[in-house]
Amino acid sequence: MKHCVLCILALLLVVACKPTVPSEYIQPDEMEDILYDYHVAQAMSKTNGAVAEYQKQVYVDAVLKKHGITEAEFDSSLVYYYTRADRLKDIYAHVSERLNDEAKLLGAGVGEISRYSQYSATGDTANIWNQTSEVLLIPRPTQNRFDFTVKVDTTFHLGDSFMFQFMSEFLYQSGAKDAVVCLLTKYEGDSIIQTVYHASVEGLVQVRVPANRENKLKEMRGYIYLSNGGDVSDTRKLMYISQLQLIRFHDKEKWKGNDIAKKDTIIQADSLQRIDNPGGPVPDTLRRRVFGRRPGGTPIRPVEGATLHRVEARPAVIKEVR
Numbered sequence: 001m002k003h004c005v006l007c008i009l010a011l012l013l014v015v016a017c018k019p020t021v022p023s024e025y026i027q028p029d030e031m032e033d034i035l036y037d038y039h040v041a042q043a044m045s046k047t048n049g050a051v052a053e054y055q056k057q058v059y060v061d062a063v064l065k066k067h068g069i070t071e072a073e074f075d076s077s078l079v080y081y082y083t084r085a086d087r088l089k090d091i092y093a094h095v096s097e098r099l100n101d102e103a104k105l106l107g108a109g110v111g112e113i114s115r116y117s118q119y120s121a122t123g124d125t126a127n128i129w130n131q132t133s134e135v136l137l138i139p140r141p142t143q144n145r146f147d148f149t150v151k152v153d154t155t156f157h158l159g160d161s162f163m164f165q166f167m168s169e170f171l172y173q174s175g176a177k178d179a180v181v182c183l184l185t186k187y188e189g190d191s192i193i194q195t196v197y198h199a200s201v202e203g204l205v206q207v208r209v210p211a212n213r214e215n216k217l218k219e220m221r222g223y224i225y226l227s228n229g230g231d232v233s234d235t236r237k238l239m240y241i242s243q244l245q246l247i248r249f250h251d252k253e254k255w256k257g258n259d260i261a262k263k264d265t266i267i268q269a270d271s272l273q274r275i276d277n278p279g280g281p282v283p284d285t286l287r288r289r290v291f292g293r294r295p296g297g298t299p300i301r302p303v304e305g306a307t308l309h310r311v312e313a314r315p316a317v318i319k320e321v322r
Contacts, residue, residue: 021087026069026077028091034074035095037063039169040102042202075173078236082138089136092240096134096169126155129246137179137226137239144227150220150246159251161211164222169202169240175231176200179239181207183222187215211251 021027026034041059064071081088128150135146162183170177179199186192197207226239 021080024076025080026073028087030067031077031081032091032094034063034067034069035091035171036098037066038171039095039099039202075236078171078238079234082140082143082238085136085138085143088238089134089240092136092169093134093242096167096240096242099169124250124252126248127245128155128248129244131244133242133244135224135241135244137224137241139175139226139228139237145223145225146241147223148221150222152217152219156217156248157250158216159211159213160217161249161251162209162220163206163247163249164209164245165204165206165247166244167203167242168199168205169242171236171238171240172229173235173237174233175229175235175237177239178227178229180225180227181205181222182225183207183209183220185209185212185217186219187212187217189215191215211249213251 038060041063042056045056045059061071064074081091131148137144137146162185164181164183168179177200181197181199183195184192185195193209193212195207195209197205199205224241226237228237231237
């Protein structure tokens with residue numbers, strides 16, 4: 001009983017020590033609902049084609065009015081969460097999950113992200129990403145860039161190609177949305193290929209790295225960088241990245257051809273060993289030497305009683321029968 005009481009007290013102490021959001025800011029649960037409605041409103045605005053900025057603001061104002069808060073309160077709360085990126089990241093993780101569930105209820109098909117989610121880290125097609133699956137970027141120093149390095153091991157083959165992909169969501173009040181996605185692949189011989197992509201819209205982002213069939217991969221690294229879009233004002237700007245994946249594709253035809261060539265080499269080596277080793281056992285079919293052929297094409301065998309004791313390593317001489 002005494003032990004149970006101590007455990008309960010320790011649990012209460014941990015809960016009490018957990019930092020809370022000051023009352024002047026929007027609380028996490030309410031912020032989650034606001035951000036969810038915000039992204040739904042942004043999606044609705046895109047269904048009308050090209051929408052002017054003032055029309056987008058109408059949707060934002062409708063969301064704020066629904067929750068009974070002002071734009072100033074919303075912005076000040078976001079600034080507070082900016083300094084606590086882990087908490088804002090947790091909020092966005094819930095928002096992203098709700099948006100995906102809502103899309104499925106509306107009949108959304110399986111996209112490229114879900115298509116490769118079933119693959120493990122092995123096989124001809126494999127999802128080799130083993131790092132964080134969610135990233136929150138804010139165009140501020142130390143918060144505007146995500147760097148990563150991919151470990152290259154024996155499962156990587158010559159001729160592999162890659163696809164780096166993720167889902168993106170933006171929350172911008174002003175400035176151009178621009179996230180730079182860069183992949184650097186270093187191959188044997190110290191040749192480096194840089195693949196760059198600019199992401200500026202919400203949804204699926206895919207960056208493809210073509211196969212290098214001449215040199216084997218030694219190192220792969222990259223980064224995602226969120227710029228301020230030319231706007232230095234302290235307005236709401238952030239990018240939430242989820243479902244990060246790095247898909248590796250083996251060149252099936254190349255490795256299939258290599259396997260066939262390897263088998264042919266083994267067969268050829270085995271055949272040479274049989275011929276060049278007269279002291280070893282020789283199949284009976286090799287002892288039945290053909291001396292020539294009759295006009296009809298029937299082989300002429302040695303006369304009865306003749307015996308061949310060994311097979312010469314040089315090519316057989318065929319005697320012509322006239």
